[in-house]
Amino acid sequence: MTLGGEASRIRAFLQGLQRPASVQVGAGEDDAAVLSDGRVVTCDLSLEGVHFSLDWISPREAGARAVAASVSDLAAMGARPEGILAALVVPSRREDPDLDLQVMEGVRSAAARWDAPLLGGDLVRAPRDEDRVALDITALGRASRPLLRSGARPGDRLWVSGELGAAAAAVEAWQEGRGPGPALRQAFVDPVPRLELGRRLGVADGVRAALDLSDGLSTDAHRMAAASGVGLLLEAERIPVARGARLHHALHGGEDYELLVAISSDIPVTRVEQWARGLDVSLSPIGGVVEGTGVHLAGDPGGPGGQKGGVRPLAPGGWDPFRDEEGEGEG
Ligand SMILES: [Mg+2]
Structure with missing residues (x-):
C-alpha cells in the first residue's frame, strides 16, 4: 500500500531517528x-x-x-x-x-x-x-489524554464531523475561472478547527483514534489505517457531502479540517451524537474498521463499471505535493 509521495519522503528522512524518552509521540x-x-x-x-x-x-x-x-x-x-x-x-x-x-x-x-x-x-x-x-x-x-490515530480496532465505527468537499469545490471553481459561491468560498477561507469536539472526544470512553482531514478523506483514512494496523471500510452513501460539492470532492479534496474518528461500537450511536450537541457541528457514521489493511469504499455509484453496491479499494487521492513527482496515488 502506498501513502503517496509525501509520506514516503517523510519516512525516508525520519529513518533511524530515535524517539527521546521525553517524547510520547514523535515525528511522523x-x-x-x-x-x-x-x-x-x-x-x-x-x-x-x-x-x-x-x-x-x-x-x-x-x-x-x-x-x-x-x-x-x-x-x-x-x-x-x-x-x-x-x-x-x-x-x-x-x-x-x-x-x-x-x-x-x-x-x-x-x-x-x-x-x-x-x-x-x-x-x-x-x-x-x-x-x-x-x-x-x-x-x-x-492534552491530558492525547487522541492518537493509531488506536482504531476492527469492529469500531468510523465517524466524521461536519460536511466534506466544500473547500475542494471552491478551489475547483477558482481554477476553472468561475469563482465559488459564498458558502463554498467560506469553507475554504474560514475552516473551523474542531477544538471543543476534539476535547470532548479526547476524554470520552470508547473513542479510539482520530485525525483531522487536512489532505482529503481518502488520504487521511489511509493514515489512520496504517497507524492502527487495520483496514477501513467507507460507505459512499453515508459520507456527508457539502452542498455544492460532489462525492469526489468529499473523498479526495483536502482542507476540510473535519475530524475522522474511530469509536468502539459498544458506544451507542445516540451517545456519540450527543458529544457534538451544542457545537454547531454534526457527527456522522460513515463506515467501520475491519481486519486487514488499506481503505475500501462500498456502494459508490460512480465507481468503475458503476457497480453500485460493490466494494472497491480507495487509493489515497487527496492532497500530496510530491505525488506527481513520484507517480503515486490515483492520478
Ligand atoms: Mg492533521
Whole structure:
C-alpha cells in the first residue's frame, strides 16, 4: 500500500531517528508531537501558489486560515491550544508594502478567536526574484489524554464531523475561472478547527483514534489505517457531502479540517451524537474498521463499471505535493 509521495519522503528522512524518552509521540507518528508532560506541538506551512492564491483570498484571510489549519492538528489530538508562533516570508517587490501587516492581522485575529495567543515568530523579506508569501504556524497545546490515530480496532465505527468537499469545490471553481459561491468560498477561507469536539472526544470512553482531514478523506483514512494496523471500510452513501460539492470532492479534496474518528461500537450511536450537541457541528457514521489493511469504499455509484453496491479499494487521492513527482496515488 502506498501513502503517496509525501509520506514516503517523510519516512525516508525520519529513518533511524530515535524517539527521546521525553517524547510520547514523535515525528511522523501523528498530527502533532506529544511531549512526556502532555504538551502538544505541531507546525503547518502555507505557501502562496501551492496552498492558496492571493487572487482568491485576501492576505488577512490567508493569515487567519493558516492559523486555523495548524490549530486543527491540536483539535485532532484533543488538545487545548496554549499559543502559536508565526514565521512569515513576504516578497519585497509587491505593490502592496503593507502585505506583511495584513497577513499578520489575520494571524492575530485567528489567534484570539481560537484562544491560542501569539507567542512570537519571525519575519523575513524574500529576495527580489521570490514573489510568493509563505507562512508557517507552529501551534502549542496540551492534552491530558492525547487522541492518537493509531488506536482504531476492527469492529469500531468510523465517524466524521461536519460536511466534506466544500473547500475542494471552491478551489475547483477558482481554477476553472468561475469563482465559488459564498458558502463554498467560506469553507475554504474560514475552516473551523474542531477544538471543543476534539476535547470532548479526547476524554470520552470508547473513542479510539482520530485525525483531522487536512489532505482529503481518502488520504487521511489511509493514515489512520496504517497507524492502527487495520483496514477501513467507507460507505459512499453515508459520507456527508457539502452542498455544492460532489462525492469526489468529499473523498479526495483536502482542507476540510473535519475530524475522522474511530469509536468502539459498544458506544451507542445516540451517545456519540450527543458529544457534538451544542457545537454547531454534526457527527456522522460513515463506515467501520475491519481486519486487514488499506481503505475500501462500498456502494459508490460512480465507481468503475458503476457497480453500485460493490466494494472497491480507495487509493489515497487527496492532497500530496510530491505525488506527481513520484507517480503515486490515483492520478
Ligand atoms: Mg492533521
